[in-house]
Amino acid sequence: MTDESNVIPATDPFALFDAWFAEARTSEPNDANAMALATATPDAAPSVRMVLLKGHDACGFVFYTNAHSRKGGEVLANPQAALLFHWKSLRRQIRIEGPLEEVSAQEADDYFHSRPFVSQVGSAASDQSRPLDNRATYLARVEEISEAFSSAGEVPRPPHWTGFRLSPQRMEFWIDRPNRLHERRQFTLSGDQWNSTLLYP
Numbered sequence: 742m743t744d745e746s747n748v749i750p751a752t753d754p755f756a757l758f759d760a761w762f763a764e765a766r767t768s769e770p771n772d773a774n775a776m777a778l779a780t781a782t783p784d785a786a787p788s789v790r791m792v793l794l795k796g797h798d799a800c801g802f803v804f805y806t807n808a809h810s811r812k813g814g815e816v817l818a819n820p821q822a823a824l825l826f827h828w829k830s831l832r833r834q835i836r837i838e839g840p841l842e843e844v845s846a847q848e849a850d851d852y853f854h855s856r857p858f859v860s861q862v863g864s865a866a867s868d869q870s871r872p873l874d875n876r877a878t879y880l881a882r883v884e885e886i887s888e889a890f891s892s893a894g895e896v897p898r899p900p901h902w903t904g905f906r907l908s909p910q911r912m913e914f915w916i917d918r919p920n921r922l923h924e925r926r927q928f929t930l931s932g933d934q935w936n937s938t939l940l941y942p
Protein backbone atom coordinates (compact mmCIF):
# COMPACT_ATOMS: atom_id res chain seq x y z
CA MET A 742 0.00 0.00 0.00
CA THR A 743 1.12 3.58 -0.49
CA ASP A 744 1.86 6.28 2.05
CA GLU A 745 -1.60 7.69 2.70
CA SER A 746 -0.62 10.92 4.45
CA ASN A 747 -1.44 14.21 2.69
CA VAL A 748 1.39 15.82 0.79
CA ILE A 749 -0.41 19.03 -0.20
CA PRO A 750 -0.50 21.29 2.86
CA ALA A 751 -3.64 23.23 3.80
CA THR A 752 -1.62 26.44 3.94
CA ASP A 753 -1.76 29.71 2.03
CA PRO A 754 -2.53 28.81 -1.64
CA PHE A 755 -0.27 31.62 -2.92
CA ALA A 756 2.71 30.28 -0.95
CA LEU A 757 1.91 26.83 -2.27
CA PHE A 758 1.74 28.18 -5.84
CA ASP A 759 5.13 29.89 -5.32
CA ALA A 760 6.72 26.67 -4.05
CA TRP A 761 5.41 24.54 -6.93
CA PHE A 762 6.22 27.21 -9.54
CA ALA A 763 9.80 27.48 -8.22
CA GLU A 764 10.19 23.72 -8.58
CA ALA A 765 8.67 23.77 -12.09
CA ARG A 766 11.16 26.44 -13.19
CA THR A 767 14.02 24.09 -12.39
CA SER A 768 12.44 20.94 -13.84
CA GLU A 769 10.46 22.00 -16.93
CA PRO A 770 12.41 21.97 -20.23
CA ASN A 771 10.91 25.36 -21.21
CA ASP A 772 8.12 27.83 -20.42
CA ALA A 773 7.26 26.75 -16.88
CA ASN A 774 5.12 29.93 -16.88
CA ALA A 775 2.92 28.68 -19.76
CA MET A 776 -0.70 28.25 -18.74
CA ALA A 777 -3.94 27.46 -20.51
CA LEU A 778 -6.40 30.35 -20.34
CA ALA A 779 -10.08 29.47 -20.73
CA THR A 780 -12.59 32.20 -21.52
CA ALA A 781 -16.20 32.07 -22.67
CA THR A 782 -18.63 34.13 -24.66
CA PRO A 783 -21.56 35.71 -22.75
CA ASP A 784 -23.72 32.78 -23.95
CA ALA A 785 -21.19 30.35 -22.42
CA ALA A 786 -19.35 28.95 -25.46
CA PRO A 787 -15.83 28.23 -24.14
CA SER A 788 -12.45 28.70 -25.81
CA VAL A 789 -8.96 27.96 -24.54
CA ARG A 790 -5.37 28.83 -25.51
CA MET A 791 -1.92 29.08 -23.94
CA VAL A 792 -0.54 32.35 -22.54
CA LEU A 793 2.49 33.17 -20.37
CA LEU A 794 2.25 34.17 -16.72
CA LYS A 795 4.13 37.46 -16.42
CA GLY A 796 3.43 38.42 -12.82
CA HIS A 797 1.66 37.07 -9.78
CA ASP A 798 1.03 37.90 -6.15
CA ALA A 799 -1.89 37.77 -3.74
CA CYS A 800 -3.75 40.26 -6.00
CA GLY A 801 -3.76 37.86 -8.92
CA PHE A 802 -2.14 36.29 -11.96
CA VAL A 803 -1.19 38.52 -14.92
CA PHE A 804 -0.75 37.81 -18.63
CA TYR A 805 -0.42 40.16 -21.60
CA THR A 806 -2.21 40.05 -24.91
CA ASN A 807 -4.03 41.97 -27.61
CA ALA A 808 -7.45 43.12 -26.38
CA HIS A 809 -8.74 43.01 -29.98
CA SER A 810 -8.05 39.28 -30.17
CA ARG A 811 -10.68 36.59 -29.82
CA LYS A 812 -9.82 36.13 -26.13
CA GLY A 813 -9.85 39.91 -25.64
CA GLY A 814 -13.37 40.16 -27.05
CA GLU A 815 -14.57 37.34 -24.83
CA VAL A 816 -12.94 38.79 -21.71
CA LEU A 817 -14.42 42.23 -22.26
CA ALA A 818 -17.91 40.70 -22.65
CA ASN A 819 -17.54 38.09 -19.88
CA PRO A 820 -14.70 38.55 -17.37
CA GLN A 821 -15.00 35.06 -15.82
CA ALA A 822 -11.95 32.96 -16.72
CA ALA A 823 -9.87 29.97 -15.69
CA LEU A 824 -6.15 29.21 -15.80
CA LEU A 825 -4.48 25.81 -15.87
CA PHE A 826 -0.85 24.88 -15.29
CA HIS A 827 0.25 21.34 -16.08
CA TRP A 828 3.87 20.60 -15.27
CA LYS A 829 4.60 17.22 -16.85
CA SER A 830 8.05 17.01 -15.26
CA LEU A 831 6.44 17.21 -11.80
CA ARG A 832 3.19 15.44 -12.67
CA ARG A 833 1.26 18.29 -11.09
CA GLN A 834 -1.63 20.51 -12.08
CA ILE A 835 -2.93 23.80 -10.71
CA ARG A 836 -6.34 25.23 -11.61
CA ILE A 837 -7.17 28.87 -10.87
CA GLU A 838 -10.56 30.51 -11.45
CA GLY A 839 -11.95 34.00 -11.08
CA PRO A 840 -12.72 37.28 -12.85
CA LEU A 841 -10.24 39.14 -15.04
CA GLU A 842 -9.55 42.84 -14.90
CA GLU A 843 -7.36 44.90 -17.21
CA VAL A 844 -4.08 46.08 -15.64
CA SER A 845 -3.36 49.82 -15.41
CA ALA A 846 -1.93 51.64 -18.46
CA GLN A 847 1.26 52.21 -16.45
CA GLU A 848 1.65 48.51 -15.69
CA ALA A 849 1.07 47.60 -19.34
CA ASP A 850 3.53 50.31 -20.52
CA ASP A 851 6.20 49.13 -18.09
CA TYR A 852 5.88 45.52 -19.15
CA PHE A 853 5.65 46.30 -22.90
CA HIS A 854 8.84 48.35 -22.77
CA SER A 855 10.66 45.73 -20.68
CA ARG A 856 10.44 43.40 -23.70
CA PRO A 857 13.11 43.32 -26.43
CA PHE A 858 12.62 45.80 -29.29
CA VAL A 859 11.85 42.98 -31.75
CA SER A 860 9.08 41.69 -29.48
CA GLN A 861 7.59 45.18 -29.21
CA VAL A 862 7.64 45.41 -33.02
CA GLY A 863 6.05 41.97 -33.47
CA SER A 864 3.22 42.80 -31.08
CA ALA A 865 2.56 46.20 -32.59
CA ALA A 866 2.47 44.67 -36.10
CA SER A 867 0.00 41.93 -35.21
CA ASP A 868 -3.78 42.25 -35.55
CA GLN A 869 -3.98 39.20 -33.34
CA SER A 870 -6.69 36.67 -34.26
CA ARG A 871 -7.77 38.57 -37.41
CA PRO A 872 -7.49 36.89 -40.84
CA LEU A 873 -4.11 37.40 -42.56
CA ASP A 874 -4.02 37.13 -46.37
CA ASN A 875 -0.33 36.31 -46.57
CA ARG A 876 2.56 35.97 -44.12
CA ALA A 877 4.48 38.50 -46.25
CA THR A 878 1.89 41.14 -45.29
CA TYR A 879 2.73 40.65 -41.61
CA LEU A 880 6.49 40.66 -42.26
CA ALA A 881 6.17 43.91 -44.26
CA ARG A 882 4.39 45.54 -41.29
CA VAL A 883 7.14 44.28 -39.00
CA GLU A 884 9.75 45.86 -41.29
CA GLU A 885 7.86 49.14 -41.51
CA ILE A 886 7.39 49.50 -37.72
CA SER A 887 10.95 48.38 -37.07
CA GLU A 888 12.34 51.10 -39.38
CA ALA A 889 10.00 53.78 -38.00
CA PHE A 890 11.11 53.26 -34.39
CA SER A 891 14.66 51.92 -34.66
CA SER A 892 16.25 55.26 -33.77
CA ALA A 893 13.91 55.69 -30.77
CA GLY A 894 14.84 52.18 -29.65
CA GLU A 895 11.32 51.47 -28.47
CA VAL A 896 7.82 51.24 -29.94
CA PRO A 897 4.83 53.07 -28.42
CA ARG A 898 2.54 50.52 -26.79
CA PRO A 899 -0.60 50.08 -28.89
CA PRO A 900 -3.51 50.87 -26.52
CA HIS A 901 -5.12 47.52 -27.28
CA TRP A 902 -1.96 45.64 -26.25
CA THR A 903 -2.51 45.20 -22.56
CA GLY A 904 -2.52 42.88 -19.59
CA PHE A 905 -5.23 41.18 -17.60
CA ARG A 906 -5.11 40.11 -13.96
CA LEU A 907 -7.15 37.14 -12.79
CA SER A 908 -8.21 37.54 -9.15
CA PRO A 909 -8.54 33.98 -7.87
CA GLN A 910 -11.68 32.84 -6.11
CA ARG A 911 -10.83 29.15 -6.38
CA MET A 912 -7.44 27.39 -6.65
CA GLU A 913 -6.92 23.67 -6.88
CA PHE A 914 -3.69 21.70 -6.57
CA TRP A 915 -3.40 18.19 -8.00
CA ILE A 916 -0.45 15.90 -7.51
CA ASP A 917 0.24 12.46 -8.94
CA ARG A 918 0.44 9.77 -6.23
CA PRO A 919 1.30 6.09 -6.63
CA ASN A 920 -1.28 3.65 -7.99
CA ARG A 921 -3.37 6.52 -9.36
CA LEU A 922 -4.47 7.39 -5.82
CA HIS A 923 -3.87 11.02 -6.68
CA GLU A 924 -4.28 13.92 -4.29
CA ARG A 925 -6.30 17.10 -4.80
CA ARG A 926 -6.70 20.08 -2.53
CA GLN A 927 -9.11 22.88 -3.34
CA PHE A 928 -8.96 26.38 -1.85
CA THR A 929 -12.02 28.63 -2.08
CA LEU A 930 -12.26 32.27 -1.15
CA SER A 931 -15.07 33.20 1.23
CA GLY A 932 -15.01 36.94 2.00
CA ASP A 933 -11.32 37.50 2.63
CA GLN A 934 -10.77 34.00 4.04
CA TRP A 935 -9.34 31.06 2.08
CA ASN A 936 -10.89 27.71 3.04
CA SER A 937 -9.43 24.41 1.97
CA THR A 938 -10.64 20.86 1.50
CA LEU A 939 -9.37 17.70 -0.08
CA LEU A 940 -11.33 16.42 -3.08
CA TYR A 941 -11.70 12.83 -4.26
CA PRO A 942 -9.32 12.41 -7.18
Ligand SMILES: Cc1cc2nc3c(=O)[nH]c(=O)nc-3n(C[C@H](O)[C@H](O)[C@H](O)COP(=O)(O)O)c2cc1C
Nearest residue numbers: 772775790791792793805806807810811812813870
Ligand atom coordinates in the same frame (compact mmCIF):
# COMPACT_ATOMS: atom_id res chain seq x y z
C1 LIG B 1 3.49 28.45 -24.89
C2 LIG B 1 2.67 29.57 -25.50
C3 LIG B 1 2.62 30.80 -24.89
C4 LIG B 1 1.85 31.84 -25.42
N1 LIG B 1 1.81 33.04 -24.77
C5 LIG B 1 0.97 34.01 -25.22
C6 LIG B 1 0.83 35.23 -24.47
O1 LIG B 1 1.41 35.42 -23.39
N2 LIG B 1 -0.02 36.16 -24.96
C7 LIG B 1 -0.71 35.98 -26.13
O2 LIG B 1 -1.46 36.88 -26.52
N3 LIG B 1 -0.61 34.84 -26.84
C8 LIG B 1 0.21 33.84 -26.40
N4 LIG B 1 0.32 32.67 -27.11
C9 LIG B 1 -0.51 32.49 -28.33
C10 LIG B 1 -1.94 32.10 -27.91
O3 LIG B 1 -1.97 30.74 -27.51
C11 LIG B 1 -2.98 32.35 -29.00
O4 LIG B 1 -2.59 31.73 -30.22
C12 LIG B 1 -3.18 33.84 -29.28
O5 LIG B 1 -3.11 34.61 -28.09
C13 LIG B 1 -4.54 34.08 -29.94
O6 LIG B 1 -5.56 33.57 -29.11
P1 LIG B 1 -7.10 34.02 -29.31
O7 LIG B 1 -7.39 33.97 -30.79
O8 LIG B 1 -7.91 33.04 -28.54
O9 LIG B 1 -7.23 35.41 -28.75
C14 LIG B 1 1.10 31.62 -26.61
C15 LIG B 1 1.15 30.36 -27.23
C16 LIG B 1 1.91 29.35 -26.68
C17 LIG B 1 1.91 27.99 -27.35
